Amino acid sequence: MCLAIPAEIIEIEEEMAVVSVGGALRKASLMLLPEPPKEGDYVIVHAGFALHTVDPAEAEESLRLLRELASAAEDENLP
Amino acid sequence: MKYLHEYRDSGLARSLLKALQKRDYGDRSLRLMEICGTHTVAMFRLGLRQLLPPSVQLISGPGCPVCVTAVDDVDRALWLAQQPGVIVTTFGDLMRVPGSCSSLAQEKSRGGAVRMVYASFDALQVARDNPHKEVVFLGIGFETTAPTVAAAMLQASREGIENFSVVSMHKLLPPAMKALLDGKGMDLHGFICPGHVSTVIGAAAYEEIVLQHAIPCVVTGFETLDLLQGLHLLVDQVLEGKARVINQYSRAVSWEGNPAAQKLLGRVFEPADAPWRGLGVIPGSGLKIRKEWQFLDAASRFAIPRMESREHEGCRCGEVLRGAMTPPQCGLFGKACNPETPVGPCMVSSEGTCGAYHQYHPED
Numbered sequence: 001m002c003l004a005i006p007a008e009i010i011e012i013e014e015e016m017a018v019v020s021v022g023g024a025l026r027k028a029s030l031m032l033l034p035e036p037p038k039e040g041d042y043v044i045v046h047a048g049f050a051l052h053t054v055d056p057a058e059a060e061e062s063l064r065l066l067r068e069l070a071s072a073a074e075d076e077n078l079p
Numbered sequence: 080m081k082y083l084h085e086y087r088d089s090g091l092a093r094s095l096l097k098a099l100q101k102r103d104y105g106d107r108s109l110r111l112m113e114i115c116g117t118h119t120v121a122m123f124r125l126g127l128r129q130l131l132p133p134s135v136q137l138i139s140g141p142g143c144p145v146c147v148t149a150v151d152d153v154d155r156a157l158w159l160a161q162q163p164g165v166i167v168t169t170f171g172d173l174m175r176v177p178g179s180c181s182s183l184a185q186e187k188s189r190g191g192a193v194r195m196v197y198a199s200f201d202a203l204q205v206a207r208d209n210p211h212k213e214v215v216f217l218g219i220g221f222e223t224t225a226p227t228v229a230a231a232m233l234q235a236s237r238e239g240i241e242n243f244s245v246v247s248m249h250k251l252l253p254p255a256m257k258a259l260l261d262g263k264g265m266d267l268h269g270f271i272c273p274g275h276v277s278t279v280i281g282a283a284a285y286e287e288i289v290l291q292h293a294i295p296c297v298v299t300g301f302e303t304l305d306l307l308q309g310l311h312l313l314v315d316q317v318l319e320g321k322a323r324v325i326n327q328y329s330r331a332v333s334w335e336g337n338p339a340a341q342k343l344l345g346r347v348f349e350p351a352d353a354p355w356r357g358l359g360v361i362p363g364s365g366l367k368i369r370k371e372w373q374f375l376d377a378a379s380r381f382a383i384p385r386m387e388s389r390e391h392e393g394c395r396c397g398e399v400l401r402g403a404m405t406p407p408q409c410g411l412f413g414k415a416c417n418p419e420t421p422v423g424p425c426m427v428s429s430e431g432t433c434g435a436y437h438q439y440h441p442e443d
Contacts, residue, residue, distance in 0.1 A: 032230060044278050062329055
């Protein structure tokens with residue numbers, strides 16, 4: 001039931017959106033999102049409803065932390 | 080950014096994995112439970128289980144909605160499917176779950192009116208299209224699904240759709256996590272908390288568990304690097320003797336969760352005791368329909384009889400769901416119980432632990 005992949009909003013019509021899940025188009029309701037999203041945003045979709053708009057700043061920050069963690073790990077791995 | 084390949088970088092993954100393998104665990108054995116079935120499947124699919132050091136064990140938890148549905152509840156759904164003039168609508172996962180004597184898929188093949196839907200709104204559409212039939216939606220799922228069912232009920236009420244009702248078998252995960260920790264012999268050192276349940280309830284929802292049980296909780300995403308970072312954040316805490324909630328999946332989960340979804344969920348449902356397969360009745364772990372919404376409650380609309388339900392004697396789904404045994408330890412696994420002819424729900428669902436073991440690692 002869980003879709004683990006974020007879906008891209010292609011088109012919005014009132015409270016419904018056409019979203020692309022890895023290229024496959026589906027419909028998703030936007031009525032459970034606290035803030036209205038815009039086309040091009042990525043959303044977490046569950047059972048036909050968007051539940052969260054992916055936060056690009058948070059995504060960047062978590063990637064930065066990941067790279068830091070990996071580089072610290074590499075340093076430790078040096079002989 | 081598509082939020083996919085960025086989190087699948089093999090170079091970064093190799094470094095993170097090597098670091099986990101090289102850590103000094105002493106003589107400790109860390110038992111980390113992934114609650115969510117989608118995490119279980121992701122770990123298998125990526126082969127992470129085999130690559131982790133022997134000191135880090137992954138235990139699969141009860142986070143597959145159809146797997147934890149009590150057999151009585153399945154029997155009630157089957158009873159509804161047998162009633163004349165009733166169309167039962169359900170998510171696909173529940174179709175093949177065996178009840179005491181049959182499954183929804185079997186009822187459908189015998190001519191029963193059972194329709195598979197992708198979303199609660201699709202069930203509402205079935206009701207609009209069939210005004211002379213009673214359309215019942217089987218509400219199964221966790222905090223992620225319940226608001227979507229509440230949305231359909233709200234819409235039914237707005238439109239005055241009178242032939243639509245819902246059986247609420249929804250369940251809440253934090254009470255089940257507490258019940259697991261309160262159970263005897265559950266030696267767990269950390270929780271990989273569900274990603275998408277947390278989009279609704281927020282990372283803050285695990286604070287109480289951490290406070291009461293001093294167990295680290297890390298809300299984790301589903302991509303390779305998410306899982307590895309989540310494991311690092313858990314291992315760090317366990318080895319340093321710390322316990323707090325960390326939100327690894329912050330791009331999709333906020334601390335407070337989704338207030339709009341929580342509000343709608345609370346408007347239609349209220350917490351109630353609920354039976355879990357394998358875990359028994361857990362206080363406050365289910366959602367029942369509030370009195371003011373009783374007109375949409377299938378339990379009020381139909382005189383559903385008390386079920387004399389029985390599970391298959393050899394089925395060990397209960398133990399598997401508690402993390403007390405692995406699927407290959409069950410005598411039926413891969414023999415009488417397989418994906419073609421599943422005996423227990425954990426073999427049926429795409430998120431089920433037995434199904435994941437069978438597909439990816441039957442000999443483990």
